[in-house]
Amino acid sequence: MLPSFDILGFLVSWGTFLGIYAILAISLNLEVGLTGMANFGKVAFYGIGAYLAASLSVYTVLAVYHVAAAPYTTEGIIALGKYGGASPALDLGIFAASLMLGFIIAGCVGYLLTYPTLRVGPAFLGITLLAFGELLRIFLLNYQPLGASKGLSGIPHPFLWIPDPVLRERLYVLVVLGFLAVTLWFAERITNSPFGRVLKAVRDDEVAALCMGKHVPRVKATVLFIGSGMAGVAGVLLAFYMSSVNPNMFVPAVTFNIWAMVILGGMGNNKGAVVGAAIITFVDRILTFITPNLGITIITPDYIRWMIVGILIVLVLMFMPGGLVPEKPIKTPAWEAVESLEKESKEGGSGGGEA
Protein backbone atom coordinates (compact mmCIF):
# COMPACT_ATOMS: atom_id res chain seq x y z
CA MET A 1 0.00 0.00 0.00
CA LEU A 2 2.69 2.45 1.07
CA PRO A 3 5.88 1.01 -0.35
CA SER A 4 8.06 3.77 1.04
CA PHE A 5 7.02 3.11 4.62
CA ASP A 6 10.06 2.36 6.73
CA ILE A 7 8.69 0.65 9.82
CA LEU A 8 11.84 0.65 11.90
CA GLY A 9 12.55 4.26 11.00
CA PHE A 10 9.03 5.10 12.04
CA LEU A 11 9.40 3.31 15.36
CA VAL A 12 12.66 5.09 16.11
CA SER A 13 11.17 8.47 15.37
CA TRP A 14 7.98 7.71 17.31
CA GLY A 15 9.95 6.30 20.22
CA THR A 16 12.01 9.47 20.49
CA PHE A 17 9.01 11.77 20.54
CA LEU A 18 7.12 9.39 22.81
CA GLY A 19 10.00 9.43 25.27
CA ILE A 20 10.32 13.21 25.28
CA TYR A 21 6.59 13.86 25.56
CA ALA A 22 6.01 11.14 28.11
CA ILE A 23 8.57 12.79 30.38
CA LEU A 24 6.67 16.06 29.96
CA ALA A 25 3.33 14.35 30.59
CA ILE A 26 4.61 12.61 33.73
CA SER A 27 5.93 15.91 35.04
CA LEU A 28 2.59 17.63 34.37
CA ASN A 29 0.77 14.75 36.01
CA LEU A 30 2.83 15.20 39.17
CA GLU A 31 1.83 18.85 39.26
CA VAL A 32 -1.76 18.73 38.10
CA GLY A 33 -2.91 15.17 38.55
CA LEU A 34 -1.40 14.54 41.96
CA THR A 35 -0.91 17.93 43.58
CA GLY A 36 -3.71 19.89 41.90
CA MET A 37 -1.59 22.74 40.57
CA ALA A 38 -2.79 23.82 37.13
CA ASN A 39 0.42 24.53 35.27
CA PHE A 40 -0.43 26.31 32.01
CA GLY A 41 3.18 27.25 31.40
CA LYS A 42 4.75 23.82 31.03
CA VAL A 43 6.24 24.78 27.68
CA ALA A 44 8.42 27.44 29.32
CA PHE A 45 10.47 24.87 31.21
CA TYR A 46 10.69 22.65 28.16
CA GLY A 47 11.98 25.67 26.26
CA ILE A 48 14.49 26.56 28.98
CA GLY A 49 15.93 23.05 28.78
CA ALA A 50 16.11 23.13 24.98
CA TYR A 51 17.69 26.59 24.78
CA LEU A 52 20.11 25.76 27.55
CA ALA A 53 21.29 22.69 25.65
CA ALA A 54 21.45 24.61 22.39
CA SER A 55 23.39 27.60 23.67
CA LEU A 56 25.71 25.61 25.91
CA SER A 57 26.65 23.23 23.11
CA VAL A 58 27.11 25.68 20.24
CA TYR A 59 29.03 28.24 22.28
CA THR A 60 31.21 25.55 23.83
CA VAL A 61 32.10 23.98 20.47
CA LEU A 62 32.93 27.37 18.96
CA ALA A 63 35.04 28.33 21.96
CA VAL A 64 36.93 25.05 22.07
CA TYR A 65 37.88 25.35 18.40
CA HIS A 66 38.65 29.08 18.66
CA VAL A 67 36.05 30.12 16.13
CA ALA A 68 35.38 33.83 16.46
CA ALA A 69 32.04 33.78 14.59
CA ALA A 70 28.70 33.84 16.45
CA PRO A 71 26.72 30.58 16.24
CA TYR A 72 23.79 32.16 14.37
CA THR A 73 25.94 33.53 11.53
CA THR A 74 26.68 31.56 8.38
CA GLU A 75 30.34 31.14 9.34
CA GLY A 76 29.29 29.97 12.77
CA ILE A 77 26.90 27.35 11.40
CA ILE A 78 29.55 26.13 8.95
CA ALA A 79 32.11 25.87 11.76
CA LEU A 80 29.65 23.93 13.90
CA GLY A 81 29.11 21.50 11.04
CA LYS A 82 32.85 21.10 10.62
CA TYR A 83 33.77 20.61 14.30
CA GLY A 84 30.55 19.10 15.61
CA GLY A 85 31.48 15.43 15.42
CA ALA A 86 35.20 15.86 15.87
CA SER A 87 35.47 14.78 19.48
CA PRO A 88 33.26 12.07 21.03
CA ALA A 89 34.35 13.10 24.50
CA LEU A 90 33.36 16.72 23.92
CA ASP A 91 29.97 15.78 22.39
CA LEU A 92 29.12 13.39 25.18
CA GLY A 93 30.42 15.79 27.82
CA ILE A 94 28.27 18.61 26.50
CA PHE A 95 25.27 16.28 26.42
CA ALA A 96 25.75 15.16 30.02
CA ALA A 97 26.37 18.71 31.26
CA SER A 98 23.26 19.96 29.43
CA LEU A 99 21.09 17.29 31.02
CA MET A 100 22.27 18.16 34.50
CA LEU A 101 22.11 21.90 34.05
CA GLY A 102 18.79 21.62 32.19
CA PHE A 103 17.24 19.87 35.16
CA ILE A 104 18.70 22.23 37.75
CA ILE A 105 18.10 25.52 35.95
CA ALA A 106 14.55 24.73 34.77
CA GLY A 107 13.83 23.35 38.23
CA CYS A 108 15.12 26.45 39.98
CA VAL A 109 13.15 28.75 37.70
CA GLY A 110 10.02 26.73 38.49
CA TYR A 111 10.75 26.95 42.19
CA LEU A 112 11.46 30.68 42.17
CA LEU A 113 8.42 31.48 40.06
CA THR A 114 6.02 29.60 42.26
CA TYR A 115 7.20 30.87 45.58
CA PRO A 116 5.59 34.30 45.19
CA THR A 117 2.50 32.95 43.41
CA LEU A 118 1.80 30.33 46.05
CA ARG A 119 1.22 33.10 48.51
CA VAL A 120 -1.19 34.97 46.26
CA GLY A 121 -3.48 32.02 45.73
CA PRO A 122 -3.86 28.88 43.68
CA ALA A 123 -5.78 30.47 40.77
CA PHE A 124 -2.89 32.79 40.01
CA LEU A 125 -0.38 30.02 39.55
CA GLY A 126 -1.69 28.78 36.20
CA ILE A 127 -2.04 32.26 34.74
CA THR A 128 1.35 33.41 35.98
CA LEU A 129 3.02 30.41 34.41
CA LEU A 130 1.12 30.85 31.14
CA ALA A 131 2.20 34.48 30.97
CA PHE A 132 5.76 33.56 31.87
CA GLY A 133 5.90 31.07 28.98
CA GLU A 134 4.79 33.68 26.48
CA LEU A 135 7.14 36.30 27.88
CA LEU A 136 10.01 33.90 27.56
CA ARG A 137 9.11 33.12 23.95
CA ILE A 138 8.88 36.79 23.04
CA PHE A 139 12.19 37.41 24.73
CA LEU A 140 13.77 34.59 22.72
CA LEU A 141 12.26 35.96 19.50
CA ASN A 142 14.19 39.16 20.06
CA TYR A 143 17.36 38.11 21.84
CA GLN A 144 20.14 38.01 19.26
CA PRO A 145 22.77 35.98 21.20
CA LEU A 146 20.27 33.10 21.18
CA GLY A 147 19.56 33.52 17.49
CA ALA A 148 16.37 35.59 17.88
CA SER A 149 13.57 34.40 15.57
CA LYS A 150 15.84 32.01 13.65
CA GLY A 151 16.99 30.28 16.79
CA LEU A 152 20.16 28.23 17.07
CA SER A 153 21.20 25.35 14.85
CA GLY A 154 24.15 23.04 14.47
CA ILE A 155 23.67 21.58 17.95
CA PRO A 156 26.11 18.66 18.00
CA HIS A 157 24.30 15.36 18.41
CA PRO A 158 25.93 13.38 21.25
CA PHE A 159 26.62 10.54 18.80
CA LEU A 160 27.65 12.73 15.88
CA TRP A 161 31.02 10.99 15.80
CA ILE A 162 29.26 7.79 14.70
CA PRO A 163 29.29 7.97 10.92
CA ASP A 164 26.04 6.06 10.29
CA PRO A 165 23.09 8.41 10.95
CA VAL A 166 20.64 5.49 11.27
CA LEU A 167 22.69 3.88 14.03
CA ARG A 168 23.03 7.28 15.66
CA GLU A 169 19.27 7.70 15.85
CA ARG A 170 18.77 4.19 17.15
CA LEU A 171 21.24 4.78 19.93
CA TYR A 172 19.61 8.08 20.75
CA VAL A 173 16.12 6.59 21.06
CA LEU A 174 17.51 4.15 23.61
CA VAL A 175 18.96 7.02 25.62
CA VAL A 176 15.64 8.89 25.50
CA LEU A 177 13.66 5.83 26.53
CA GLY A 178 16.19 5.26 29.30
CA PHE A 179 15.45 8.71 30.66
CA LEU A 180 11.75 8.01 30.38
CA ALA A 181 12.23 4.81 32.36
CA VAL A 182 14.08 6.64 35.13
CA THR A 183 11.46 9.40 35.20
CA LEU A 184 8.60 6.93 35.38
CA TRP A 185 10.36 4.94 38.08
CA PHE A 186 10.94 8.05 40.15
CA ALA A 187 7.38 9.34 39.67
CA GLU A 188 5.85 5.99 40.56
CA ARG A 189 8.03 5.68 43.63
CA ILE A 190 7.20 9.09 45.01
CA THR A 191 3.52 8.66 44.17
CA ASN A 192 3.37 5.43 46.14
CA SER A 193 4.99 6.81 49.26
CA PRO A 194 4.05 8.99 52.22
CA PHE A 195 5.14 11.93 50.04
CA GLY A 196 2.55 10.94 47.41
CA ARG A 197 -0.04 10.77 50.16
CA VAL A 198 0.78 14.34 51.11
CA LEU A 199 0.45 15.42 47.46
CA LYS A 200 -3.02 13.93 47.16
CA ALA A 201 -4.01 15.48 50.47
CA VAL A 202 -2.89 18.90 49.22
CA ARG A 203 -4.88 18.35 46.04
CA ASP A 204 -7.99 17.32 47.99
CA ASP A 205 -7.98 20.06 50.61
CA GLU A 206 -5.06 22.43 51.08
CA VAL A 207 -6.40 23.95 54.24
CA ALA A 208 -6.94 20.62 55.93
CA ALA A 209 -3.46 19.54 54.88
CA LEU A 210 -2.08 22.68 56.48
CA CYS A 211 -3.94 21.79 59.67
CA MET A 212 -2.37 18.36 59.64
CA GLY A 213 1.00 20.07 59.91
CA LYS A 214 1.99 19.82 56.26
CA HIS A 215 3.96 22.77 54.94
CA VAL A 216 1.76 23.20 51.87
CA PRO A 217 3.74 25.98 50.11
CA ARG A 218 6.94 24.02 50.46
CA VAL A 219 5.30 20.85 49.16
CA LYS A 220 4.02 22.70 46.10
CA ALA A 221 7.33 24.41 45.42
CA THR A 222 9.09 21.05 45.68
CA VAL A 223 6.75 19.50 43.13
CA LEU A 224 7.22 22.45 40.79
CA PHE A 225 10.98 22.13 41.12
CA ILE A 226 10.86 18.47 40.17
CA GLY A 227 8.21 18.91 37.47
CA SER A 228 10.03 21.83 35.88
CA GLY A 229 13.35 20.02 36.10
CA MET A 230 11.86 17.01 34.29
CA ALA A 231 10.48 19.33 31.59
CA GLY A 232 13.95 20.86 31.30
CA VAL A 233 15.44 17.40 30.68
CA ALA A 234 12.80 16.77 28.01
CA GLY A 235 13.82 20.05 26.37
CA VAL A 236 17.49 19.06 26.38
CA LEU A 237 16.62 15.73 24.76
CA LEU A 238 14.57 17.55 22.12
CA ALA A 239 17.31 20.04 21.28
CA PHE A 240 19.92 17.34 20.65
CA TYR A 241 17.45 15.32 18.60
CA MET A 242 16.33 18.19 16.40
CA SER A 243 19.85 19.71 16.28
CA SER A 244 18.21 23.14 16.17
CA VAL A 245 15.81 25.18 18.29
CA ASN A 246 13.71 28.24 17.56
CA PRO A 247 11.09 30.17 19.51
CA ASN A 248 8.18 28.83 17.47
CA MET A 249 8.78 25.35 18.84
CA PHE A 250 7.61 26.63 22.23
CA VAL A 251 4.17 28.09 21.67
CA PRO A 252 1.36 27.63 24.27
CA ALA A 253 -0.17 24.90 22.09
CA VAL A 254 2.64 22.62 23.27
CA THR A 255 1.43 23.02 26.84
CA PHE A 256 -2.12 22.13 25.85
CA ASN A 257 -0.85 19.16 23.92
CA ILE A 258 0.75 17.84 27.11
CA TRP A 259 -2.46 18.49 29.00
CA ALA A 260 -4.32 16.49 26.36
CA MET A 261 -1.95 13.57 26.94
CA VAL A 262 -2.54 13.63 30.69
CA ILE A 263 -6.32 13.93 30.35
CA LEU A 264 -6.49 11.17 27.76
CA GLY A 265 -4.21 8.84 29.69
CA GLY A 266 -5.76 9.47 33.09
CA MET A 267 -5.24 12.30 35.56
CA GLY A 268 -3.33 11.17 38.61
CA ASN A 269 -1.76 8.13 36.98
CA ASN A 270 1.86 8.28 35.79
CA LYS A 271 1.47 5.26 33.55
CA GLY A 272 -1.61 6.91 32.09
CA ALA A 273 0.49 9.95 31.22
CA VAL A 274 2.82 7.66 29.26
CA VAL A 275 -0.11 6.00 27.48
CA GLY A 276 -1.57 9.41 26.58
CA ALA A 277 1.80 10.58 25.29
CA ALA A 278 2.21 7.38 23.28
CA ILE A 279 -1.17 7.76 21.59
CA ILE A 280 -0.88 11.42 20.71
CA THR A 281 2.71 11.20 19.49
CA PHE A 282 1.67 8.16 17.45
CA VAL A 283 -1.02 10.19 15.71
CA ASP A 284 1.56 12.92 15.10
CA ARG A 285 4.19 10.62 13.69
CA ILE A 286 1.74 8.72 11.48
CA LEU A 287 0.50 11.98 10.05
CA THR A 288 3.99 13.30 9.31
CA PHE A 289 5.01 9.97 7.80
CA ILE A 290 2.01 9.55 5.54
CA THR A 291 1.21 13.13 4.51
CA PRO A 292 3.92 13.24 1.83
CA ASN A 293 2.38 10.11 0.34
CA LEU A 294 -1.18 11.39 0.46
CA GLY A 295 -0.51 14.74 -1.11
CA ILE A 296 -3.29 16.44 0.79
CA THR A 297 -3.29 20.13 0.11
CA ILE A 298 -6.67 21.36 1.25
CA ILE A 299 -6.38 20.40 4.91
CA THR A 300 -3.03 20.69 6.66
CA PRO A 301 -1.91 17.74 8.79
CA ASP A 302 -1.90 20.03 11.79
CA TYR A 303 -5.61 20.55 11.32
CA ILE A 304 -6.37 16.84 11.12
CA ARG A 305 -4.17 16.20 14.11
CA TRP A 306 -6.03 18.54 16.46
CA MET A 307 -9.34 17.12 15.23
CA ILE A 308 -8.20 13.58 15.95
CA VAL A 309 -6.89 14.55 19.39
CA GLY A 310 -10.15 16.35 20.21
CA ILE A 311 -12.30 13.45 19.11
CA LEU A 312 -10.16 10.98 21.04
CA ILE A 313 -10.47 12.98 24.23
CA VAL A 314 -14.22 13.38 23.91
CA LEU A 315 -14.74 9.69 23.19
CA VAL A 316 -12.49 8.49 25.98
CA LEU A 317 -13.97 10.82 28.56
CA MET A 318 -17.51 9.85 27.57
CA PHE A 319 -16.88 6.21 28.29
CA MET A 320 -14.00 6.42 30.75
CA PRO A 321 -14.23 9.61 32.78
CA GLY A 322 -10.98 8.83 34.59
CA GLY A 323 -9.06 8.46 31.32
CA LEU A 324 -7.64 5.31 29.76
CA VAL A 325 -5.66 4.38 32.87
CA PRO A 326 -7.57 5.88 35.81
CA GLU A 327 -5.96 6.93 39.06
CA LYS A 328 -5.10 4.07 41.39
CA PRO A 329 -4.97 4.06 45.19
CA ILE A 330 -1.56 4.67 46.72
CA LYS A 331 0.42 1.51 47.37
CA THR A 332 2.73 1.63 50.34
CA PRO A 333 3.97 -1.11 52.69
CA ALA A 334 1.18 0.00 55.05
CA TRP A 335 -1.16 -2.34 53.21
CA GLU A 336 1.17 -5.28 53.77
CA ALA A 337 1.04 -4.53 57.48
CA VAL A 338 -2.76 -4.33 57.30
CA GLU A 339 -2.98 -7.65 55.48
CA SER A 340 -0.87 -9.45 58.04
CA LEU A 341 -2.94 -7.93 60.84
CA GLU A 342 -6.13 -9.07 59.14
CA LYS A 343 -4.74 -12.56 58.78
CA GLU A 344 -3.76 -12.63 62.44
CA SER A 345 -7.18 -11.60 63.62
CA LYS A 346 -8.82 -14.23 61.42
CA GLU A 347 -6.52 -16.89 62.80
CA GLY A 348 -7.31 -15.57 66.25
CA GLY A 349 -10.75 -17.11 65.66
CA SER A 350 -14.07 -15.87 66.97
CA GLY A 351 -12.44 -13.73 69.62
CA GLY A 352 -11.87 -10.89 67.12
CA GLY A 353 -13.36 -7.48 67.72
CA GLU A 354 -12.80 -6.36 71.27
CA ALA A 355 -9.59 -7.68 72.65
Next chain:
Amino acid sequence: MTKPILEVKDLAKYFGGVKALDGVTLEVPERGVIGLIGPNGSGKTTLFNVVTGFYVPTRGEVWYAGERIDGLNPNEVFLKGLVRTFQIPRLFPSLTVLENVLLTPPRQVGERVLTAPFRSKWEKQEKELARKAVALLRKFGLGEYVRARVSELSAAHMKMIETIRGLITDARVYLLDEPAAGVAYTTARELFTFIKRLRDEEGLTFFIIEHRLEVLMDFVDYVYVLHNGRLLSEGKPDEVMSDPKVIEAYIGR
Protein backbone atom coordinates in the same frame (compact mmCIF):
# COMPACT_ATOMS: atom_id res chain seq x y z
CA MET B 1 -6.68 21.92 88.78
CA THR B 2 -3.18 21.29 87.37
CA LYS B 3 -1.21 23.99 85.57
CA PRO B 4 -2.67 25.28 82.32
CA ILE B 5 -1.24 23.94 79.07
CA LEU B 6 -3.25 26.30 76.89
CA GLU B 7 -3.96 29.89 77.85
CA VAL B 8 -5.92 32.54 76.04
CA LYS B 9 -5.48 36.10 77.29
CA ASP B 10 -7.85 38.93 76.40
CA LEU B 11 -8.31 37.45 72.94
CA ALA B 12 -10.25 39.47 70.38
CA LYS B 13 -11.03 38.91 66.71
CA TYR B 14 -13.04 41.41 64.69
CA PHE B 15 -14.32 40.82 61.18
CA GLY B 16 -15.00 44.35 60.04
CA GLY B 17 -17.70 45.41 62.43
CA VAL B 18 -18.43 41.92 63.73
CA LYS B 19 -16.77 41.28 67.05
CA ALA B 20 -16.58 37.50 66.81
CA LEU B 21 -14.35 37.45 69.88
CA ASP B 22 -14.16 40.37 72.22
CA GLY B 23 -11.71 39.92 75.04
CA VAL B 24 -11.82 36.28 76.07
CA THR B 25 -9.54 34.97 78.80
CA LEU B 26 -9.54 31.30 79.64
CA GLU B 27 -7.24 28.41 80.36
CA VAL B 28 -7.19 24.71 79.67
CA PRO B 29 -5.39 22.67 82.31
CA GLU B 30 -3.14 19.79 81.38
CA ARG B 31 -5.09 16.50 81.35
CA GLY B 32 -8.34 18.40 81.40
CA VAL B 33 -11.46 17.63 79.43
CA ILE B 34 -12.85 21.09 79.03
CA GLY B 35 -16.03 22.12 77.28
CA LEU B 36 -16.70 25.24 75.26
CA ILE B 37 -20.36 25.98 74.71
CA GLY B 38 -22.47 28.88 73.58
CA PRO B 39 -25.31 29.69 71.20
CA ASN B 40 -24.80 29.75 67.44
CA GLY B 41 -22.47 32.50 66.32
CA SER B 42 -21.09 33.13 69.77
CA GLY B 43 -17.48 32.82 68.59
CA LYS B 44 -16.54 29.27 69.51
CA THR B 45 -15.15 28.23 66.15
CA THR B 46 -13.46 31.61 65.79
CA LEU B 47 -11.66 30.97 69.08
CA PHE B 48 -10.37 27.66 67.71
CA ASN B 49 -9.40 29.35 64.46
CA VAL B 50 -7.32 31.95 66.25
CA VAL B 51 -5.72 29.41 68.58
CA THR B 52 -4.76 27.12 65.69
CA GLY B 53 -3.26 29.88 63.57
CA PHE B 54 -5.99 30.40 61.01
CA TYR B 55 -6.51 33.98 62.02
CA VAL B 56 -4.19 36.50 63.54
CA PRO B 57 -5.98 37.91 66.57
CA THR B 58 -7.05 41.55 66.57
CA ARG B 59 -5.87 41.70 70.17
CA GLY B 60 -4.65 39.37 72.86
CA GLU B 61 -2.34 36.40 73.25
CA VAL B 62 -2.36 32.63 72.98
CA TRP B 63 0.08 30.61 75.06
CA TYR B 64 0.75 26.93 74.69
CA ALA B 65 3.05 25.02 77.05
CA GLY B 66 4.77 28.22 78.11
CA GLU B 67 5.23 29.50 74.56
CA ARG B 68 3.39 32.25 72.78
CA ILE B 69 1.82 30.81 69.64
CA ASP B 70 -0.49 33.47 68.22
CA GLY B 71 0.68 34.49 64.77
CA LEU B 72 2.08 31.07 63.91
CA ASN B 73 0.81 29.29 60.79
CA PRO B 74 -1.63 26.38 61.20
CA ASN B 75 1.02 23.81 60.27
CA GLU B 76 3.39 25.23 62.86
CA VAL B 77 0.71 25.12 65.53
CA PHE B 78 0.02 21.50 64.65
CA LEU B 79 3.70 20.65 64.97
CA LYS B 80 3.75 22.16 68.46
CA GLY B 81 1.31 19.44 69.45
CA LEU B 82 -2.08 21.05 69.08
CA VAL B 83 -4.52 19.16 66.87
CA ARG B 84 -7.90 20.40 65.74
CA THR B 85 -10.91 18.95 64.02
CA PHE B 86 -13.46 20.83 61.98
CA GLN B 87 -17.14 21.48 62.50
CA ILE B 88 -17.78 20.08 59.02
CA PRO B 89 -15.43 17.11 58.69
CA ARG B 90 -12.53 17.78 56.37
CA LEU B 91 -11.11 14.42 55.49
CA PHE B 92 -9.24 13.80 52.27
CA PRO B 93 -11.78 12.24 49.91
CA SER B 94 -9.41 10.51 47.54
CA LEU B 95 -7.58 8.74 50.32
CA THR B 96 -8.76 5.68 52.21
CA VAL B 97 -9.64 5.82 55.88
CA LEU B 98 -6.31 4.26 56.77
CA GLU B 99 -4.41 6.82 54.70
CA ASN B 100 -6.31 9.66 56.30
CA VAL B 101 -5.00 8.45 59.63
CA LEU B 102 -1.51 7.74 58.27
CA LEU B 103 -1.21 11.26 56.94
CA THR B 104 -1.35 12.75 60.40
CA PRO B 105 2.01 11.91 62.00
CA PRO B 106 4.42 14.77 61.40
CA ARG B 107 7.91 14.57 59.89
CA GLN B 108 7.59 11.08 58.43
CA VAL B 109 10.78 9.88 56.78
CA GLY B 110 8.93 8.96 53.59
CA GLU B 111 7.37 12.41 53.29
CA ARG B 112 10.65 13.90 52.19
CA VAL B 113 11.04 13.86 48.46
CA LEU B 114 14.60 12.56 48.52
CA THR B 115 13.84 9.61 50.77
CA ALA B 116 10.40 8.85 49.30
CA PRO B 117 11.71 6.83 46.32
CA PHE B 118 13.70 4.56 48.60
CA ARG B 119 11.23 2.33 50.32
CA SER B 120 13.75 0.66 52.61
CA LYS B 121 14.34 3.99 54.34
CA TRP B 122 10.77 4.37 55.51
CA GLU B 123 9.14 0.97 55.20
CA LYS B 124 9.57 0.11 58.86
CA GLN B 125 8.09 3.38 60.06
CA GLU B 126 5.22 3.10 57.61
CA LYS B 127 4.31 -0.39 58.77
CA GLU B 128 4.55 0.62 62.40
CA LEU B 129 2.24 3.55 61.78
CA ALA B 130 -0.15 1.31 59.87
CA ARG B 131 -0.35 -1.10 62.78
CA LYS B 132 -0.94 1.78 65.15
CA ALA B 133 -3.62 3.20 62.85
CA VAL B 134 -5.43 -0.12 62.50
CA ALA B 135 -5.30 -0.68 66.24
CA LEU B 136 -6.77 2.75 66.77
CA LEU B 137 -9.54 2.21 64.24
CA ARG B 138 -10.36 -1.20 65.70
CA LYS B 139 -10.36 0.10 69.23
CA PHE B 140 -13.07 2.38 68.08
CA GLY B 141 -15.08 -0.20 66.15
CA LEU B 142 -14.02 1.14 62.76
CA GLY B 143 -11.77 -1.76 61.83
CA GLU B 144 -13.95 -2.75 58.91
CA TYR B 145 -13.52 0.66 57.27
CA VAL B 146 -9.74 0.57 57.04
CA ARG B 147 -9.86 0.17 53.27
CA ALA B 148 -12.94 2.31 52.66
CA ARG B 149 -12.83 5.57 50.78
CA VAL B 150 -13.94 8.53 52.82
CA SER B 151 -16.78 9.13 50.36
CA GLU B 152 -18.27 5.78 51.35
CA LEU B 153 -18.61 6.76 55.02
CA SER B 154 -21.55 8.11 56.95
CA ALA B 155 -21.30 11.58 58.44
CA ALA B 156 -20.97 10.07 61.90
CA HIS B 157 -18.05 7.93 60.91
CA MET B 158 -16.34 10.88 59.28
CA LYS B 159 -16.55 12.80 62.55
CA MET B 160 -15.14 9.90 64.46
CA ILE B 161 -12.27 9.37 62.07
CA GLU B 162 -11.45 13.04 62.11
CA THR B 163 -11.05 12.79 65.87
CA ILE B 164 -9.23 9.50 65.80
CA ARG B 165 -6.65 10.51 63.23
CA GLY B 166 -5.25 13.08 65.61
CA LEU B 167 -4.73 10.36 68.19
CA ILE B 168 -1.97 8.67 66.23
CA THR B 169 0.37 11.60 66.83
CA ASP B 170 2.05 12.43 70.10
CA ALA B 171 0.16 15.69 70.19
CA ARG B 172 -0.99 16.56 73.67
CA VAL B 173 -3.90 18.90 73.17
CA TYR B 174 -6.94 18.24 71.02
CA LEU B 175 -9.36 20.91 69.97
CA LEU B 176 -12.51 19.15 68.82
CA ASP B 177 -15.19 21.19 67.07
CA GLU B 178 -18.50 19.45 67.70
CA PRO B 179 -17.26 15.85 67.62
CA ALA B 180 -20.71 14.49 68.45
CA ALA B 181 -22.69 16.45 65.87
CA GLY B 182 -24.62 14.06 63.65
CA VAL B 183 -23.46 11.05 65.64
CA ALA B 184 -25.99 8.67 67.21
CA TYR B 185 -26.50 9.18 70.94
CA THR B 186 -24.87 5.92 72.00
CA THR B 187 -21.97 6.47 69.59
CA ALA B 188 -21.51 9.95 70.93
CA ARG B 189 -21.32 8.57 74.47
CA GLU B 190 -18.81 5.99 73.30
CA LEU B 191 -16.75 8.74 71.73
CA PHE B 192 -16.69 10.76 74.93
CA THR B 193 -15.95 7.66 77.00
CA PHE B 194 -13.02 7.04 74.73
CA ILE B 195 -11.86 10.63 75.13
CA LYS B 196 -11.93 10.27 78.90
CA ARG B 197 -10.02 7.06 78.68
CA LEU B 198 -7.36 8.75 76.57
CA ARG B 199 -7.09 11.46 79.14
CA ASP B 200 -6.74 8.97 81.98
CA GLU B 201 -4.45 6.51 80.23
CA GLU B 202 -2.41 8.74 77.94
CA GLY B 203 -2.58 12.03 79.78
CA LEU B 204 -4.04 13.94 76.84
CA THR B 205 -5.89 17.22 77.09
CA PHE B 206 -9.17 17.97 75.34
CA PHE B 207 -10.90 21.24 74.63
CA ILE B 208 -14.27 20.48 73.10
CA ILE B 209 -16.91 22.61 71.42
CA GLU B 210 -20.25 20.82 71.64
CA HIS B 211 -23.87 21.70 71.16
CA ARG B 212 -25.12 18.42 72.56
CA LEU B 213 -25.00 19.35 76.18
CA GLU B 214 -26.77 16.18 77.32
CA VAL B 215 -23.68 14.26 76.21
CA LEU B 216 -21.00 16.81 76.95
CA MET B 217 -21.99 17.61 80.50
CA ASP B 218 -21.56 14.05 81.68
CA PHE B 219 -17.95 13.99 80.64
CA VAL B 220 -16.29 17.37 81.06
CA ASP B 221 -14.48 18.65 84.15
CA TYR B 222 -15.08 22.28 83.45
CA VAL B 223 -17.06 24.38 80.99
CA TYR B 224 -16.66 27.81 79.45
CA VAL B 225 -19.69 29.55 78.00
CA LEU B 226 -19.31 32.09 75.20
CA HIS B 227 -21.94 34.60 74.23
CA ASN B 228 -21.49 37.31 71.60
CA GLY B 229 -17.74 36.87 71.69
CA ARG B 230 -17.45 37.25 75.45
CA LEU B 231 -17.19 34.80 78.29
CA LEU B 232 -20.64 34.57 79.83
CA SER B 233 -19.99 31.99 82.49
CA GLU B 234 -17.63 29.23 83.54
CA GLY B 235 -17.51 26.47 86.09
CA LYS B 236 -18.27 22.83 86.78
CA PRO B 237 -20.99 21.41 84.52
CA ASP B 238 -23.75 21.55 87.14
CA GLU B 239 -22.80 25.09 88.16
CA VAL B 240 -22.94 26.28 84.58
CA MET B 241 -26.17 24.49 83.82
CA SER B 242 -27.88 26.15 86.75
CA ASP B 243 -26.50 29.61 85.95
CA PRO B 244 -29.48 31.82 85.07
CA LYS B 245 -27.38 33.81 82.57
CA VAL B 246 -26.59 30.64 80.64
CA ILE B 247 -30.18 29.48 80.67
CA GLU B 248 -31.32 32.84 79.38
CA ALA B 249 -28.70 32.95 76.62
CA TYR B 250 -29.71 29.53 75.44
CA ILE B 251 -33.46 29.88 75.70
CA GLY B 252 -33.94 33.25 74.18
CA ARG B 253 -33.27 36.89 74.17
